Amino acid sequence: MNQELELVETIDKLSEFIEKFQTQLLSGDLNGYTLRQLYYIELINKHENISVSELAKMLDVKKSTISIAINQLITREIVTKIQSTTDKRFYFLQLTPQGKDIMKIHMKVHKNAIKQIINILNQKEVENFIKIANKITIFK
Amino acid sequence: MNQELELVETIDKLSEFIEKFQTQLLSGDLNGYTLRQLYYIELINKHENISVSELAKMLDVKKSTISIAINQLITREIVTKIQSTTDKRFYFLQLTPQGKDIMKIHMKVHKNAIKQIINILNQKEVENFIKIANKITIFK
DNA sequence: TATAATAGTTAGTTAGATAAAACTATTTAT
DNA sequence: ATAAATAGTTTTATCTAACTAACTATTATA
Numbered sequence: 027m028n029q030e031l032e033l034v035e036t037i038d039k040l041s042e043f044i045e046k047f048q049t050q051l052l053s054g055d056l057n058g059y060t061l062r063q064l065y066y067i068e069l070i071n072k073h074e075n076i077s078v079s080e081l082a083k084m085l086d087v088k089k090s091t092i093s094i095a096i097n098q099l100i101t102r103e104i105v106t107k108i109q110s111t112t113d114k115r116f117y118f119l120q121l122t123p124q125g126k127d128i129m130k131i132h133m134k135v136h137k138n139a140i141k142q143i144i145n146i147l148n149q150k151e152v153e154n155f156i157k158i159a160n161k162i163t164i165f166k
Numbered sequence: 167m168n169q170e171l172e173l174v175e176t177i178d179k180l181s182e183f184i185e186k187f188q189t190q191l192l193s194g195d196l197n198g199y200t201l202r203q204l205y206y207i208e209l210i211n212k213h214e215n216i217s218v219s220e221l222a223k224m225l226d227v228k229k230s231t232i233s234i235a236i237n238q239l240i241t242r243e244i245v246t247k248i249q250s251t252t253d254k255r256f257y258f259l260q261l262t263p264q265g266k267d268i269m270k271i272h273m274k275v276h277k278n279a280i281k282q283i284i285n286i287l288n289q290k291e292v293e294n295f296i297k298i299a300n301k302i303t304i305f306k
Numbered sequence: 307t308a309t310a311a312t313a314g315t316t317a318g319t320t321a322g323a324t325a326a327a328a329c330t331a332t333t334t335a336t
Numbered sequence: 337a338t339a340a341a342t343a344g345t346t347t348t349a350t351c352t353a354a355c356t357a358a359c360t361a362t363t364a365t366a
Contacts, residue, residue, distance in 0.1 A: 029292060033280045034273075036296045037184075039303040044181050060352070079313060091354055093315060115313040115362050133174070140173045146305050147298065152169060155298045156176045158291050163179040165286050200322065219343060231324055233345055238322095255332050255343040 047139060055131050064132060066095060067121065070105060071129050075118035104128060187279060195271050203244075204272060206235060207261065210245060211269045215258035244268060 048061055056064065069084070070076060076084075082092045096119065099105040104125040107117035121129065144152060188201055196204065209224065210216060216224075222232045236259065239245040244265040250256035261269065284292060 029296075030277060030280055030284070032296055033283065033292065034276050036299045036303075037276075037280070040180065040299055041184050041188075043303040044177075044184060048181075062353075077313075078315095087353085088355065089314065090316080090356080093313095095353080097315085113313085113363070117314075136174050136177070137170060140170055140177070142305065143173065143302055144170065146301060151294075151298050151301070152173065154291075154294050155302075156169075156172055158287065158295045158298075159176045159180050161286055161291070162283055162295075163176075163183040165282065202323075217343075218345095227323085228325060229344065230326080230346080233343095235323080237345085253333070253343085257344075 051132075051135055054135065056128065056135070059128070062095070063099065064128070066099060067104065067125055067128055068132070070119050070121055070125070074120055077116050077118065081119070099125075191272075191275055194275065196268065196275070199268070202235070203239065204268070206239060207244065207265055207268055208272070210259050210261055210265070214260060217256050217258065221259070239265075 051064075052059065052061065059067075066081070069081065073080075078092050078096060079089055081096070082089045085092070096105060096107070100107060103122055106120050106122055108120065110116035110118060147155065191204075192199065192201065199207075206221070209221060213220075218232050218236060219229055221236070222229045225232070236245060236247070240247060243262055246260050246262055247257040248260065250258060287295065
């Protein structure tokens with residue numbers, strides 16, 4: 027069989043695998059959140075004190091979209107915003123303790139999935155997979 | 167660095183990579199379609215003459231959801247349905263020539279992405295990647 | 307100081323995906 | 337032959353995610 031086609035199918039399967047994983051993620055302990063919300067939480071965790079505009083630029087959506095989404099998370103006490111003292115137009119986004127808990131749960135679910143993967147691969151395969159996947163994802 | 171964490175990050179990157187790829191897919195020649203619609207088209211292409219109920223079962227959603235989505239694609243002349251002569255309750259779903267064109271474009275975009283990946287990996291790495299990814303995705 | 311630009315919000319709208327429930331048409335089973 | 341089951345549709349409703357455009361508050365600039 028043509029290797030090009032084989033790779034197409036492999037990546038298709040990987041997409042499906044990741045999609046299923048995400049569905050499971052949302053049906054467990056993180057039920058009640060959307061993927062998008064978890065993504066916002068992840069980004070704010072990674073880039074503490076990021077602003078609404080920066081988030082909008084990063085995700086290539088309108089400020090209003092982010093504003094609404096973030097204010098929803100603020101209402102749910104997952105995120106807080108702190109007005110900048112040097113430029114009052116800006117607000118720094120941060121996770122509340124509750125938001126940090128969600129991050130922890132999220133990470134835990136990830137790690138559990140990874141443990142299962144480590145179980146079915148041998149040491150060499152894990153190393154190879156990391157190496158090759160990184161090579162692929164560095165490229166755009 | 168802890169290998170478990172390394173794998174978490176690798177899979178995170180892979181998810182992002184696949185998501186970006188999908189966004190690009192929808193902003194190019196396939197602009198005007200949603201991921202979900204492309205997925206329906208893909209499934210009908212793969213399982214020609216599949217029925218609405220079978221699709222619903224396959225995707226674990228209600229029949230009404232599929233009915234609406236498919237009828238939208240029929241309105242846009244991407245899909246046709248043909249009533250079964252042996253059991254008039256059933257309709258066989260098929261792609262129109264236009265639907266087949268969309269599949270072709272979809273495949274072409276995929277193949278182009280794959281070509282780029284093949285360029286940055288060596289032969290052994292491609293083989294390993296396919297082998298390992300299949301091992302991972304077989305598992306649920 | 308008056309005007310531009312910037313950050314963020316709000317109001318209103320749209321499209322997509324989903325569901326439940328009631329429905330039609332058809333087939334199967336009692 | 338009547339009742340039950342099945343395939344698909346329609347209606348009604350909800351939720352998410354996104355958009356535009358008009359707005360406020362603040363800062364930078366000419």
